[in-house]
Amino acid sequence: xxxxxxxxxxxxxxxxxxxxxxxxxKLREIIEQIKLADEIGLDVFGLGEHHRPDYAVSSPExxxxxxxxxxxxxxxxxxxxxxxSAEPVKVYQDFAxxxxxxxxxxxxxxxxxxxxxxxxxxxxxxxxxNQLFEEKLDLLLKINNSNGPVSWSGQLRAPxxxxxxxxxxxxxxxxxxxxxxxxxxxxVLRAARLGLPLIIAxxxxxxxxxxxxxxxxxxEYISHGHPAEEMQIGIHSHSxxxxxxxxxxxYFDNYAEQMNRIGASRGWAPYTRxxxxxxxxxxxxxxxxxASAVTDKxxxxxxxxxxxxxxxxxxxxxxxxxxxxxSIELFGTQxxxxxxxxxxx
Numbered sequence: 237x238x239x240x241x242x243x244x245x246x247x248x249x250x251x252x253x254x255x256x257x258x259x260x261x262k263l264r265e266i267i268e269q270i271k272l273a274d275e276i277g278l279d280v281f282g283l284g285e286h287h288r289p290d291y292a293v294s295s296p297e298x299x300x301x302x303x304x305x306x307x308x309x310x311x312x313x314x315x316x317x318x319x320x321s322a323e324p325v326k327v328y329q330d331f332a333x334x335x336x337x338x339x340x341x342x343x344x345x346x347x348x349x350x351x352x353x354x355x356x357x358x359x360x361x362x363x364x365x366n367q368l369f370e371e372k373l374d375l376l377l378k379i380n381n382s383n384g385p386v387s388w389s390g391q392l393r394a395p396x397x398x399x400x401x402x403x404x405x406x407x408x409x410x411x412x413x414x415x416x417x418x419x420x421x422x423x424v425l426r427a428a429r430l431g432l433p434l435i436i437a438x439x440x441x442x443x444x445x446x447x448x449x450x451x452x453x454x455x456e457y458i459s460h461g462h463p464a465e466e467m468q469i470g471i472h473s474h475s476x477x478x479x480x481x482x483x484x485x486x487y488f489d490n491y492a493e494q495m496n497r498i499g500a501s502r503g504w505a506p507y508t509r510x511x512x513x514x515x516x517x518x519x520x521x522x523x524x525x526x527a528s529a530v531t532d533k534x535x536x537x538x539x540x541x542x543x544x545x546x547x548x549x550x551x552x553x554x555x556x557x558x559x560x561x562x563s564i565e566l567f568g569t570q571x572x573x574x575x576x577x578x579x580x581x
Contacts, residue, residue: 237538237543237544237545237546237575237576237579237581238279238280238311238470238544238545238546239278239279239280239534239545239546239547239548239567239571239572239575239576240273240278240279240280240281240282240310240311240545240546240547240548241269241270241273241278241280241281241282241547241548241549241550241564241567242281242282242283242284242315242472242547242548242549242550243266243269243281243282243283243284243293243549243550243551244283244284244286244291244293244549244551244552245259245262245263245266245283245284245286245291245292245293245299245551246290246291246292246494246551246552246553246554247259247262247289247290247291247292247554248490248493248494248553248554249290249493249497256289256290257554259292262292262554263292263293263299265557265560266283266292266293266299266303267299267302267303267306268557268561269557269560269561269564270303270306270307270310270312271303271306271307272561272564272565272568273310273564273568274306274307274308274309274310276564276565276568276569276572277309277568277572278310278564278567278568278572279310279311279545280310280311280312280313280343280545280547281300281303281310281311281312281313282313282314282315282345282472282547282549283296283299283300283312283313283314283315284296284314284315284316285314285316285317285318285349285354286351286353287351287353287354287357288351288353290494290497296314296315296317297314297317297330297331297333297334300312300313300314300334300338300342301333301334301337301338304334304337304338304341305337307338307341309341310341311341311342311343312334312338312341312342312343313342313343313344313345313412313414314331314343314344314345314346315345315416315435315472315547315549316345316346316347316349316416317344317345317346317347318347318348318349318354319346319347319348319369319372319373319376320348320349320354320355320360320365320368320369320372321349321354321355321357321358321360321368322354322358322372324372324373324375324376324379325375325379325396325399325401327344327346327376328376328379328380328401328411329401329402329403331343331344331405331411332402332403332404332405332409332411333403335405335406335407335411336403336405336406339406340405340406340407342405342411343411343412343413343414344376344411344412344413344414345413345414345415345416345435346373346376346413346414346415346416347369347415347416347417347418347423348365348366348369348423350418364392367391367392368392370426371390371391371392371393372393373426373430374388374390375388375390375393375396376413377413377430379401380409380410380411380413381410382409383404383408383409384400385398385399385400386398386399386400386401387399412433413432413433414432414433414434414435414468414470415427415430415432415433415434415435416435416436416437416472417434417435417436417437418436418437419436419437419438419446419449421449421452424449424452424453424456425452425453425456427453427457428452428453428454428455428456428457428460428462429456429460431457431460431461431462431466433467433468433469433470433545434453434468434469434470435469435470435471435472435545435547436449436450436469436470436471436472437472437473438471438472438473438521439473439474439521439549440515440521441521442519442520442521443471443473443519443520443521443536443537443540443541444519444540446541447540447541450469450540450541450542453469454467454469454542467544468544468545469541469542469543469544469545470543470544470545470546470547471537471541471543471545471546471547472547472549473521473522473523473546473547473548473549474491474515474521474522474523474524474548474549474552475522475523475524475530475548475549475550475563475567476491476523476524476548476550476552476555476563477525477526477527477530477550477562477563477564477566477567477570477571478524478525478526478559478562478563478566479526479562479566480526481525481526483526483559484516484524484525484526487524487553487555487559488509488512489553490552490553490554490555491507491512491524491552491553492506492507492508492509492512492553493553494552494553494554495507495552495553512524516529518532518533518536523548526566527566527567527570527571527574528574530548530567530571531570531571531574531575531578534546534571534575535575535578535579538575538579546575548567550563550564550567
């Protein structure tokens, strides 16, 4: 199983001004954090796309390209690229460029997006939410799987006629493309039908509730003729490592602040410590605690789902750079070796 770190570039509000802190500072911190993740032997780093004042990253591929220059081995992927409001030709070109700069370490995670700010920003109508993703994924995969001229037509984008998309990625021009889902059966079926790796965002409730969905993916993947040995399933969940229980308890303030910012626009009730503690239980979806607790939960996820990749999403609520670096260090030097040993990796 591959183990990695994910981030969105959360920006906490300055307690004096009420405004988000500097995106410039945050981006520089992220590069240092990716560098550390690579140095301590983690397998993958994921960065997500948002277009909101409380997130610093709107172009994951740009930040990942900067990280490529200071890392050697870690895979660099988007978690996720909001493909519905993106241009597939440019998505392929950007990640192919990242792939070449990084020596073949680029991957794309694509999704429809749980936030909708990118749709009006780039001139798309939300009534086409599903169709946009279907068409653009079809075009991206056609580009990805063809080293020659591409011809394609759809209803919501101008056709391509005999166009060659350059540069080409390493590995015969093909980039790994993951389908990122939040739990809808339609999205899971799409990934299975296409034979694409699946990564599920599990950020609330009890992970065991997702077991039927994962089994559905496995069955449909096989029934559509894809080799079982090539199947890849990942989980992307909120995570934070601390030395002890006191550190995990203190992180509640960061976590609740960000959850309440998001919840204010979605009609959620204020986030409570009861929810936090429930999420941190063995059956809960939060991988927040000391190394032993997080190790046990990752192994539990492997037992439940047979996952091949776990990404711990670590910057919810914008913890301090010092605490982020320590969390990553604990994950890479204590959790990862323990998980690998338990699984015989």
